[in-house]
Amino acid sequence: MNAIVFDHVSKHYGDVLAVDDLSLSVAPGSTVALLGPNGAGKSTSINLLLGLLQPTKGTVAVHGRTPAEAVRAGEMGAMLQHGALIPELTVKELVDCVRRLYPRPLALDEVLELADLTGLAGRRADKLSGGQAQRVRFALAIAGAPKILLLDEPTAAMDVESRLRFWAGMHDYAAGGRTVVFATHYLEEADEHSDRVIVIARGRLAADGTAAEIKAAAGGSAVSFDLGAQPTAGLDRLPGVRAVEVVAGTATLHTSDPDATLDALYRGTTLDVRGLRLTGAGLEAAFLQLTRES
């Protein structure tokens, strides 16, 4: 059975269509990045998964049940973008308090270790930095040993070192068959830390696959050269070319077949091609193209 299923889900906030006919399923044990620009519908999707919001249309299922049932069964853990911590409690007290609410929690020391909080266990929650507080939110999300862990932009307030440790903790937690879905705008995080990337833009599914598949599907490479004042006519008809951009005298041809494009550029046109550059599309280029297209 799938861990998560969205079946033709739409969510309106008044006139705003935040999620638009989204259908997808997530297999148990996978780590999925939900990637999209600001306002794409990532947080709304996570809130729908937690049963905090109800779809306007369609259904959301978690292990074949409603989100509310899955939450009640202690199957879901979530780290949302904001969440107040009880200021008077120490990190250890807070984590222990939350883990005791669950039927089969992780051991306290294990939670602290996974969230890299062992050294901060005695610190009061109101004396933590922003990044440390994020690690406590992560600890609270995993304390109940949920089968499905949802993380909404988990590394937003973390420095480079904290990010590295956070991802190590996330991978340790995911090992052993747990399902993790994390929302991010950081392409490199999606690339490095997930085995599947779901790109959403304006509430719709823009792409779904491994980071490598998304890069390939988004059109491979770009051929750039100094065009100067020469005419652009016909560049968009060269083989493989999907789009042409001309900025400040530099032409960039986005192509799915750079060999054929280059061959035709030299042999099939009378252009004086200088300063030629060939670049492979990274996830960033793929992401921009996909989110513009959709």
Ligand SMILES: Nc1ncnc2c1ncn2[C@@H]1O[C@H](COP(=O)(O)OP(=O)(O)OP(=O)(O)O)[C@@H](O)[C@H]1O
């Ligand atoms: N409570 C609300 N009332 C009205 N509109 C909302 C509400 N919450 C979100 N929206 C709108 O719904 C759309 C999707 O928002 P959402 O927060 O899900 O996007 P997101 O991908 O998580 O964005 P970000 O990366 O900026 O956090 C946006 O247009 C947003 O303005």
